[in-house]
Amino acid sequence: MEIIHRFFAIENKRWVFGSVIFAIILLAPVIILIINFFSGTTDTLLYLLDNLLFDYTLNTLYLILITSITALFLGIIPAWIISNYTFFGRNFFDIVLYLPLAIPSYIMGFTYIDILSYTGPIQSFFREKSPFFAEIINRDYLQVEILGILLGLALYPYIYTASRISFSLIGSNYINISRNLGLSKIQTFFKVILPLSRPAIFSGLFLVIMEVLNEYGAVKYFGVNTFTIGIFRSWNSFGDVNGAIQLACILLLVVLCFFAIDRFSMRKSKFYYQKNTQLNKVKGLGGSRALMVILICSIPFLFGFLIPFSFILNNTIESFAITNFDKLFRLTNNTIYVSSLSSIIIIFIALFFLFVERISNSKINSYVSSLISLGYALPGAIIGLGVILLFSNSSLLGTFYVLIFAYLIRFLAVAKSPIKSSIDKHPITIDDTGRNLGLNPLNLLRRLHLPINKFALISAFVVTFIDVMKELPITLILSPFNFDTLATQTYQFAIEEMIPLSAIYSLVIITLGSLMLLILRSFIDKQINVS
């Protein structure tokens, strides 16, 4: 009776009902995967437990550890320096430190292995100049530790972005108080700034971990047996769908554990800064200290962007004559088409869910919203497998619709994030005023939320576009027959040891991604100026 009473008390029932149905559709692949896990035989599971699971778990966790440590160092230190000091090149670094996000981690891996290889520029140089040293550096670089560092270089911007915002928002009051209470600058950083920024850093780290779990191209190239590799191997090499499902479900469990840890840590350390906290005034640095901070900020940019980008550019120039430009244009066109279309669909669906959450007085929608956000934590291999199982008896499999549906599951949370922060900035009285002035929910969405959140929608489009463009596992699993993108082509060339040929495709991905990031940056500035 109470449930019925509560149902009738829900406002805008049609919208709430629609969003719940939509959420169930989005969660269907994961539900199907879990159902199949319980209905499958236990033989494969026992085999996995006895032979492979320990290896997969250890490798995955070890890779996460190295990547996380690298990303934390490369993300937090420059963020702190840029938030607190002015020095020559500060604005430049503040822009370019985001750029490694434009380089997919598999391209980072392929490129560095090529740079470090026997025929690469470093070993060739030393063979000529110092054969003894050349002998020392002639090693097998396809090691999990190297992969971890390279993934750290590609993924540190997640931590840099989160820390940079947090350090800027903390403001000077807390710093002044702690200095007044006798703490040195370093003590203030470790005892006040870092604990206050923990939620932000944790959320950045969570994204890094999820990206490592999702990684396929680079781990495959390095021969590191992680869960994702296991899923692909069971499925493609051994034709063991049941094994793939069971591995995917175990990976899902691992993801849920990380998700729970993230939520738990966020809940325990959710800080509310006082609104009137003054922003920290950046201090000027000169002389040797300025040189030192420039050096520190240069490291992530140099190794995370400039070196791989220059090397790819060089390879592109060298292989220019043998480049198939027709194919390049076709694949660029395919990539832009599929990324744009998916991103547009994804941002409008994200806006729909957030809008329903805002206009309904029911808790259902906040649960729905959290559940569908889980998609970002699900590796592409799990989503791909779940979608195939869902559409296995349908003619839709192998079409764009299914590919876009999978992107939607995976990247809805990416699009939601900027839209949610924009919507939350506007007081609820904006909606109340709209309704009071005669708007129904649809008009409220069309005439108020679309225009007042337009910068956020553009930001959401840009971040989703970059992520879809870089996405490899889902595209490999679900793209229609004879449909390649820049990402899949880069991967195919690299896996066939034809890295110079993949250069131009990588270059287009990086250039598109960098341009998008620069556009995003200008929109973020605009948003800040408007608010």
Place this chain on the structure above:
Amino acid sequence: MYLEVKNLVKFFDSKYPIIKDLSFSVKKGELISFLGESGSGKTTFLKCISGLEKINSGTITLNSKYLNKNNIFVKPQERKIGFVFQDYPLFPHLNLEENITFNLEKKYYSKLEYILKLTGLKYFLKRFPHELSGGEQQRACIARALIREPELLLLDEPFSNLDSTIKESMKEEIFKIVKETNTTTILVTHDINDAMNISDKILIFKAGILQQYDNPVKMYCEPANCYCAEILGDMNKLFIGNETYYVRPENIKHVNKKSNYKVSVEKCFFQGKEYRIKGRFDNEIWHFFSKKPISEKKHVYVDFAKKDLIYFDPVCKNFFK
């Protein structure tokens, strides 16, 4: 009656109702103040009236039409009620003119000039909300509400975000505007001065129940209970026989001859026109006014007319605590 609220009940959790049973009525063109402490449910009440919150039971009638009654629920967008929110929510993507004319029926466009003149916003039409001061934003919200000739205007703490210098002038302006347009208005506030200065009637709300609903003078002189008495101004407590009485500070006079009330002075506050004296009588803190300063620790005699004594039931004081 123009607005009639009968037995209104509102709760989010049935164990803790916000409005337990509220009934009152308002005449056309009246400005009433809804007075209550922060968190007492004043904004929820306004949202119930405007339809932004659904009520759990009771009826609301405006201009002889039911807005809420049993299965009748008029949607917020269909009620002719203007709502000015506490935080002046102007749409950030629209300029002042677009904000005022937002979703406006064509028939009201001819009133734009009159409303702009009335609210003094004629020269800010093309400005965006962030280019307006707090007072201008507030007037813009009032203009937006008034241009559509609402049957009822709801003002939610309209002065709380203003500094004291413009607060007084805004009060006068709002009073002038609503009286000139003969708009029935409910002003929600926690500030007694706001309510006393401009209201035709005051409604005091506490613990989900209407405590008193009357004109400001009667309310001040004849409070229904000690909560209403205290919310409207200081009270001095005294015991006569076994009964507890109260007397307002302004009814106490400093006398030169001996009286029954000898007060030991503790503090003397200069207030411009006169001095406010804080003293102790019969172990109770008393306040009264004096034309001249009185030294601390001095004993003085005070007196008052018997008709100024206010009596409440002894349980009243504890009930509200």
